[in-house]
Amino acid sequence: MTSRDTDWDGVRLHVVTGKGGTGKTTVAASLALALAAGGRKVLLIEVEGRQGIARLFDAPPLPYAERKIALGLGARGEGGDVYALAVDPEGALLDYLAMFYNLRRAGTALTKLGVVDFATTIAPGLSDVLVTGKATEATRRRVRPGAKDSPHVYHAVVMDAPPTGRIGRFLNISSAVSDLAKVGPIRTHSDTVAKVIRSPQTAVHFITTLEEMPVQETLDGLAELRSLTGGAIAAGGIFVNMVRPTMLDPADLAAAAEGSLDIQTLATGLKTAGISDNHGLAADLATELREHALQAGLQDKARAQLVAAGRPRYELPMLPDGVDLAGLYQLATAMREQGAA
Ligand SMILES: Nc1ncnc2c1ncn2[C@@H]1O[C@H](COP(=O)(O)OP(=O)(O)OP(=O)(O)O)[C@@H](O)[C@H]1O
Ligand SMILES: [Mg+2]
The missing domain is CATH 3.40.50.300 (P-loop containing nucleotide triphosphate hydrolases)
Structure with missing residues (x-):
């Protein structure tokens, strides 16, 4: 180095x-x-x-x-x-x-x-x-x-x-x-x-x-x-x-946050991944994603406040x-x- x-x-x-x-x-x-x-x-x-x-x-x-x-x-x-x-x-x-x-x-x-x-x-x-x-x-x-x-x-x-x-x-x-x-x-x-x-x-x-x-x-x-x-x-x-880390792109995050993710699309996605949607898994997943999206929103808000402080910033995972x-x-x-x- x-x-x-x-x-x-x-x-x-x-x-x-x-x-x-x-x-x-x-x-x-x-x-x-x-x-x-x-x-x-x-x-x-x-x-x-x-x-x-x-x-x-x-x-x-x-x-x-x-x-x-x-x-x-x-x-x-x-x-x-x-x-x-x-x-x-x-x-x-x-x-x-x-x-x-x-x-x-x-x-x-x-x-x-x-x-x-x-x-x-x-x-x-x-x-x-x-x-x-x-x-x-x-x-x-x-x-x-x-x-x-x-x-x-x-x-x-x-x-x-x-x-x-x-x-x-x-x-x-x-x-x-x-x-x-x-x-x-x-x-x-x-x-x-x-x-x-x-x-x-x-x-x-x-x-x-x-x-x-x-x-x-x-x-x-x-x-x-x-x-x-x-x-x-x-x-x-x-x-x-x-x-x-944030797991979804901004558009999907916004949809997840307001609860407007398409359950049918999620179910299809699960199926493609080889997971059956017998027990309403897609709906549970939508709830999880909503939590994640709200969390990501709070993180973004906190980050914006820190940016406004105008100091050099480093992110650690x-x-x-x-x-x-x-x-x-x-x-x-x-x-x-x-x-x-
Ligand atoms: N980047 C990280 N990823 C995962 N765990 C972390 C990370 N940074 C710290 N932790 C964990 O968070 C806890 C608190 O970390 P640490 O002891 O360094 O904080 P601190 O500010 O020194 O706490 P205190 O105020 O008690 O002195 C510890 O269990 C530590 O292992
Ligand atoms: Mg300490």
Whole structure:
């Protein structure tokens, strides 16, 4: 697979959000596989401590450490590596202390004393900064630390982020911390994190299905992103997940929806296919088709609303047998074909 232009070439931190259950974890994982095509190294980060990534890849629970979890999309030898990391606020706090104060050993003592719990419960904003801080640190990390001319360790970082309801607050770093720390190292840290989040290197992608509620949450999420940060945090693409194929052409769909399909024609069709219409099968089929047509109509309406949002859009099929590793690569291929990676 050769490198070519994609819709997100300048983006190195991909934040994946959406309504709960629409496929954030699935799509984040597939996006990581797609971005890792062509020998690239990609980090997939989970932030909610639910071990969804490990489960998806059939791997043991992820520690607070970057572990290779899969090969990127591509023929043998062509795909790069996908690493995975589960970030939790405690681990991120200890990491932060280690980075800035060389307090790695003190960390265990702090945990035992409950200081970590204390710090993260007292200031929820702080815990978000620590977690996103880990993602931005990985995004900025260079092969030779601190050397601007040195290549980045990761070509891209993909974050399986909180759902749309919490994403605005989660990413609106500086405002969360500004009450907490006006000066000092935490402030400096949060400013650095906010700078990355608000740079063209970061994009927030929305995952939705073609249903009313997830579509509404996507539109609301896009609006919140604009209003909270005045456009400082860039919206990415809309990934329409679990799209079901439409089985009839538009004219037949319209007829099926209004119940005007010709039963006799259906019966003849069944007969041609070698199925007898003894028990009113054609009438049952017409009812089924009506359901299907109404469903397709709703999908079209939802899609039109998403089109109006004016963001790049990618459609990912409903995998009939559920999501396994092969399914993740299938979704990754669909993303690549549509220019998402
Ligand atoms: N394209 C798809 N085809 C079939 N099943 C899918 C597809 N995408 C996701 N699923 C299934 O839908 C369910 C929800 O997916 P996933 O866990 O990725 O969603 P999520 O948004 O991360 O959920 P949560 O809000 O709980 O974190 C899972 O069972 C997953 O296997
Ligand atoms: Mg999830």
